[in-house]
Structures are given as C-alpha cells and as structure tokens.
Amino acid sequence: MENESRKNQLWAFIITGFFVLVSVATYAYNEFYIYLSAYLWFGFIYGMCLQYGRFCFASAFRDLFAVGVPRMVVGIMIATILFSFVSAFVSVTGMSTFHAAPTGLHATVAGLIFGIGMVFAGGCASGSLYKTGEGNGVALTVILSISVTQAIFVDIGGWFNKLVPESWHQSALAKKLPESINAGDGWVDQYLAGYVWDRPVVKFSKMMGWSDTSVPGAFVGDFLVGVVLPATVLLLLVYLIWARKSYLNKLKKQGVGTASFKEELSGYWGMITASKRTALAGLFLGIACGLQMFVIEGLRIKFGIKNAGALLSKMGSDFGLSVKGTVFDPGYWYVTTQEAQWVGWVFNKLGWDNMDNIYFGLNNGIPNPALNPADWMSLALIGGAAVMALLHNEFKFKKPTLELATWALIGGALMGIGSRLGLGCNVGAFFVRVAMGDTSGWLFGIGMIGGAFIGVRFFNWWTERKMAKEMASFNF
Amino acid sequence: MAMKFEKKEEGTFMLDVQGYVCPHPQIYTKKALEKMKNGDVLELIFDNPSSSESVAAMCDTTGDEIIEKKNESGKYIWRIKKG
Numbered sequence: 067m068e069n070e071s072r073k074n075q076l077w078a079f080i081i082t083g084f085f086v087l088v089s090v091a092t093y094a095y096n097e098f099y100i101y102l103s104a105y106l107w108f109g110f111i112y113g114m115c116l117q118y119g120r121f122c123f124a125s126a127f128r129d130l131f132a133v134g135v136p137r138m139v140v141g142i143m144i145a146t147i148l149f150s151f152v153s154a155f156v157s158v159t160g161m162s163t164f165h166a167a168p169t170g171l172h173a174t175v176a177g178l179i180f181g182i183g184m185v186f187a188g189g190c191a192s193g194s195l196y197k198t199g200e201g202n203g204v205a206l207t208v209i210l211s212i213s214v215t216q217a218i219f220v221d222i223g224g225w226f227n228k229l230v231p232e233s234w235h236q237s238a239l240a241k242k243l244p245e246s247i248n249a250g251d252g253w254v255d256q257y258l259a260g261y262v263w264d265r266p267v268v269k270f271s272k273m274m275g276w277s278d279t280s281v282p283g284a285f286v287g288d289f290l291v292g293v294v295l296p297a298t299v300l301l302l303l304v305y306l307i308w309a310r311k312s313y314l315n316k317l318k319k320q321g322v323g324t325a326s327f328k329e330e331l332s333g334y335w336g337m338i339t340a341s342k343r344t345a346l347a348g349l350f351l352g353i354a355c356g357l358q359m360f361v362i363e364g365l366r367i368k369f370g371i372k373n374a375g376a377l378l379s380k381m382g383s384d385f386g387l388s389v390k391g392t393v394f395d396p397g398y399w400y401v402t403t404q405e406a407q408w409v410g411w412v413f414n415k416l417g418w419d420n421m422d423n424i425y426f427g428l429n430n431g432i433p434n435p436a437l438n439p440a441d442w443m444s445l446a447l448i449g450g451a452a453v454m455a456l457l458h459n460e461f462k463f464k465k466p467t468l469e470l471a472t473w474a475l476i477g478g479a480l481m482g483i484g485s486r487l488g489l490g491c492n493v494g495a496f497f498v499r500v501a502m503g504d505t506s507g508w509l510f511g512i513g514m515i516g517g518a519f520i521g522v523r524f525f526n527w528w529t530e531r532k533m534a535k536e537m538a539s540f541n542f
Numbered sequence: 543m544a545m546k547f548e549k550k551e552e553g554t555f556m557l558d559v560q561g562y563v564c565p566h567p568q569i570y571t572k573k574a575l576e577k578m579k580n581g582d583v584l585e586l587i588f589d590n591p592s593s594s595e596s597v598a599a600m601c602d603t604t605g606d607e608i609i610e611k612k613n614e615s616g617k618y619i620w621r622i623k624k625g
Contacts, residue, residue: 070615120592125564133568135599188563193592197563200591201616204563312603340602341595460591462616467543467561522565529569533577536547542577 071459078456081449085110098377101365102442108358109443112351112399113196113450117460119347121145122193123492124184127518132526136304137341142497143297144338145348145355150293150501152356154284157502161363162279163397166504167489168265173509180484180491180510181517185525187211187477188470191401191491194478195444199451201463204470209405211478212485216406217413219254219486220425226253234260244389248422254486255424262489270503278503288503296508301338309337355399355501362397374439375431386411386421386432394430394440400494402485404440407432425486488513547574550585558587560617567593568600571622575606578624583609586620594618 085106092099115121119141126142129135156162167173184190187208189197194212197205230253238260243249249259271278271287278288313333317325325333339345371377374395375387387393394403410420410432421427435441455461466474481491488495488510496514499507546558547570557574559567567588574584586597597620601608605625612619 117591120595122564122592125592125596128565129568129596129599132565133572133596133600134603135568135596137595137599185565188565189592197592202563202590309603312605315605341599343595455591458591459613460616462589464561464589469544470561470563470566525565525569529566529573532545533547533570533573536545537577540549542549542579 074456074459074461077461078453081453081456085446085449096381098369098381101362101369101374101377102437102439104358104361104365105439105443106446108354108361108399109446110450110453111354112192112443113199113447113452114454115347115351115354116192116196116447117199117451117454119341119344119351121196121344121347121351123190123496123514124188124193124518127181127515128185128522130304130308131519131522134308136308136337137344139304140301140338141341141344141348143301143348144345145352146497146501147293147297148349148352149355149497150289150352150503152353153359153501154289156356156359156363157279157284157288158281159360160279161360162502163359163363164498164502164504166267166269166502167495167499167506168262169268169504169506169509170262170265171509172262172265173488173495173506174513174516176484176488176495177510177513177515178484178517178520179513180481180488180495181514181519182521183477183480183482183484183517184492184514185477185518185521186473187481188473190493191405191481191485192399192447192493195401195447196451199448199453200455201452201461203464204466204474207466207471207474208478208481211475212402212482213405213409215479215482216402216486217409217420219483220406220410221252221418221420221423222254223252227251227256229253230256230260237261237264243424243428246389246422247424247428249424252423257487258424268505270505273505284503292503292505293501302334305334305337309333313337352501355498359398366397375433378433378437381437383434383437385434386414388426388428388431389421390428392429392431393433393438396440396494398498399443400440400490400498401444402482402491402494403430404438404444406430406482406486407438408435408441411435484517545570553579553582554585555582556585556587559593560587560589562588563590564592564596568596571597572600575604575622575624580624582624584622584624586622587617588620589617591616591618597622 089103126138194205194208234256238249238256241259270292271283274287276283373392375392485491495510543561607623610621
C-alpha cells in the first residue's frame, strides 16, 4: 500500500511537471502562449476542485431524487454564490468577459434534454471530464459521445430543414449573415438565427433598471436578487422536503420533542455544512471562476486583442478561424464547445466542409486543438483531477462494460444536443449564467431538474429489475 | 463486471458494484438496504470515488451505520449496518 502511494505521488508529480514544462517551454518559444497557459492553469485548478469535492452537477438533483442526499445541491449553490460575488467585482471593474444569452422556453427544453442525458451518462459535462482524470473509461466514452454528437448536430441539414418552421427560415435569412454561412440551410443555423437570436436578453440588473457594470446592478441586481435570494429559497425547499425529516429524527433520539425556530435554523445550517469536502471545493471553485475572467481580460488588454483568434493569427496559425477571424474564447470556464471543436477539426481534416454553419463558421471556428485555449483548459482539467485522485489513492483505470457504455453513448448524445440547444452545458448555460445574473441560466436549471427526475425514474425501474433477478436465488 | 447481490450468511449480505458509475452504486445500495432487516450487515464493494460521498450522506440521513471503511487502491470495501 505504501509502495502504491509512493508510485501515485510520483505520477502526480510527473503530470504536474508536464504542465509546468508545457507552460515554460511554450512561453520561451513565444510569449503569446501565456494566454493559453492561463486557460491551462485555471483548468488544472478546476480539475483538482471537482475531484476533491466529487463535484458533479449531475448528482445535485439526481442524488436528491434517487437517494435523498442534498450535499451536491448545497455545494453547487455555495460555488454559484461565491462565483457570483467575485464576478460582481469583476463586472464593476469592467473586466467581465461574460455575454448574456437570449432567454426563452428553449433554455428549459434544452435543460430537460441535457438533464436526462447527464443522469444516463452518470455525470454532467464537467463531471465527465474530472472522472476521466480518475481513470474512468465510462466518463471518457461520455466525452467522446458529447463531442461527436455536437459536431454532427450543428451541421445537419437536408431532410432536417423540413422540420424548420417557415418563420424561423425567413427570420434567419433576414439577418443577412455572410454568404459563406448559408443561414437558410441547416436546422441549428435556422434555430439560432431564426428563433434564439430573436429572444430578449434579460439580466436581473437590467430588470431592476440598473446597468450590470454599476455597483447596485452587479451587487444588488445580479448577485443578491439574481443569485443569493433564489439559492436561499431553493436550499430552504431542499431542507423542508429532504433534509428536515432526518434532522428531526436525530433530535427526537436526543430527547427533543418539538424543534424550535433556532433548532430549525441549526438544521438548515447543518445541511449546508454537512459535506465539508464539497463545500470547500465549491468555495475554491467559485473564487477561481471569477478570477479567470479577470486574468483573461487582463491578458487581452496586454496583447491588444479582443479574441484569441487574433492571437492565433499573430502566431501564424490561421486555419479554422471563423469568418469574423475569431475562435471560441469565452474567458471563463466552459466545457462543451471545445469538445465539439476538436471533433469538428478532425471531420474537416477528413474532408467534411463544416465551416458553412453559424456555430463553427461564424462564431467559434475549428482551430488546431493543439492551439485552442479552451482545449488546453479541458485537458488540464483532466490532468488536475488525475493529480488529486492520485494523491488520494483514488485513481483507477476502469474499462466500461457494455451496459455502461450504452448509457454513456445515449447520455452523451443527449447532453450534446441539449448543450447546443441551450447554448452551453451545466457550466456554460447554467453555472456561469446564473452566477452572472442571467435569467436564462435559471430556466436551463429548471429544465435540468426535470430531466434529472425523469432519468432517476428510469434508473429506479431499471435497477429494481436487476435486483429482483439477483434476489431470486435467496430469501431474506 | 455485472452487479452482484448475494447473501453471505444469515444477516450478512454482499453487494458488488465495481465498474459502475453514478448513480448506480448509490441506487443499488439504497435498494439493498431497504430490503434488509434492522441489524443486518451489508458488505458494499465499489470503485467509483464519487459514490463514497453520496453513500455516506445517504446512511447519515437514513440512520444506517457505516461500521468499517477500507480503500484498497481505488477499491472501496465498506460494511454498513442497517439502522
């Protein structure tokens, strides 16, 4: 066991050393690489936090519905509140890289599809990344499925064009996008340009009549009203429905008949602090997420750019830039788009002309994965999770069974489709948007809760069936 | 590896969910404990680190007691007494 521990520590050291070497060597080659390294190290921190806290958005409502455990809802709400608080500072300084998304029912439908997918897959988009770092083959299968599904989904046309309402088609054409995009062709193009872009962008600060860069807008509108208030109410509901009963039972065992208001408050607080590991991870995650925006915007100012596409051009790599000369460069934590991009890049190299759509051709591009900042972040996230798992002797290579590979493929595909309909995953469409006071984040979240409920109902039925088979051979 | 649920001896059961990812280990554990009698012991074997937090929190909620925890290079062996 001690030998095993030493071996694991050595591997953790090697992985960390590899990322240090990449950062130092690339910086020595060209200082612009510091931009990619910034993404890399934030990804590394996210990976460590996620693995340490077993931080998976999928388990939030899934574990509540399946086994009555509220720890992850609590962890996520803590992380969101802290992220939002740090973000409010960043917004006021004018350093925020965030752009709010159009709000509408589509966010809830997307969240529902994504929610079912994440329960089937056994982890959300970010959870699958950190679990891959633990050596989990199922999680890697999920990532592959999300990546391939997105890359195909954003470019489907042909027969699927018949499913596009005429109003979307006309509205997409009226946007007068560059000819190379051909916005009147492709289901997702017409969904985006013909429907989503026509929805309003609604932030809590704007609803209250403030600019989101003003102190009252950022701190009262987007932070207090947009995050703290709904998170407190949500946690109160979770306490009343799931945690209160067991807390009262414990009090009864201690001889307390009826709980006073003070004891109820103590129970509520006890639920929040029940999993220190998750709460601590949420705390660091929230702070790191806010800081990333600050650091990336600072580097943009230093290099005189607004998007990494300009940096890649200066570095002599202009393949796969969008028609606007940009690449996907959110400036904050994101997961799914870079997964679509690397498969999109592979498809393109294999001869698929996939730059005639909005997703790749107009917005995100398909840069070489070796130079894609967001890809550096995701790979380092896997590395950071591996380091943390190794340090706790929790790393283990696991091949997926046929059963789990099937759920992983189905779940990953649903998450891929949900991500593209919702313009992001559990991180980009929920966590970041909620923290920034964007109402569409909560709408996506409501959908995810519904999806988790449906997914759990299915697995309850599935596992009950398998347990009955196992128990046929003995009596209790 | 397929899930295994066996009766080892009177009052002792074994649930092996190695290879399974969330939410399977915690759902199977919940179902196994629900079917057992108070005082029965479940030997739970799993290798999904995330499930450890969920199973521990679940036992705390239901009043089941984790009487032994072992981690052998990523393989967890827990003994849970139904409360």
